[in-house]
Amino acid sequence: MPSHTPKQAAALSGFSLDTLRYYERIGLLPRIGRSATGRRVFSEVDLKWLELLRCLRDTGMPVAEMLQFVRLMNDGAATVTERAEILTAHHQRVEDQISRLQGHLKQIRSKIDIYRDGKPWSYNQSAS
Amino acid sequence: MPSHTPKQAAALSGFSLDTLRYYERIGLLPRIGRSATGRRVFSEVDLKWLELLRCLRDTGMPVAEMLQFVRLMNDGAATVTERAEILTAHHQRVEDQISRLQGHLKQIRSKIDIYRDGKPWSYNQSAS
DNA sequence: ACTTGACCGGGAGTGCACTCCAGCATGCAG
């Protein structure tokens, strides 16, 4: 069972060392192992969990909601449905966000085209 | 030439009144008109500009970069290329962001499926 | 005239998510 130093965990997860410590402090990383001398030891499971955190963070889930998820995990199997609901709701939000972004992308593209066509607008002349 | 009150501008742009004031203060909204008694008057052009700001903000462009864009607009036509470059770079970033989001979406979906299949993992047992 | 609601500038405060620092304790290569 391979384990990893904080530095490795940071490199593999993309979180900084400080962020890992911070996450542990606020409860996002329960039960991180410690060596005899008090140093953190990250297991494979911890890394998997970090990967999920990375994913949720990058998709904009607030820390508070991830914490809620952790709390439900700690409450055991009875909370499975609720956990699934959180993920489903989040999934929906991300989908919405993507489609909004795609709309915005169109706008930006048309703006760029206007620049390319040599018809940029300066703020106080003509809009487009 | 229709003009609008701050309240209308807020409603139409989706920014709060405070945010509009804030944007004017930091220079994101140059040359907003004023009534005889000092109240802001938003022209159609202003609203178009707000729409672009909305779009850039919602796609994650930092305020500092929008400010840079404003500075270039104020510097006149010579900066058209540079402005186009900013938009193009931003467009690229948003595209990248979308594809990252889509990847994450997959991960989340598979997580949800695991829950639906009744094989959730609790933090300290088995990852998946 | 009176009341109600919108608006003003200036400045202070908020929330989030880190990030940095001081001072001290290992770990390990040469």
Next chain:
DNA sequence: CTGCATGCTGGAGTGCACTCCCGGTCAAGT
């Protein structure tokens, strides 16, 4: 054994983007 990288805790600080509050002004309906 020395030295340098890595790690620890606790707490303070940062950056961003607003958001709120205040005392005062202005506009519009009745």
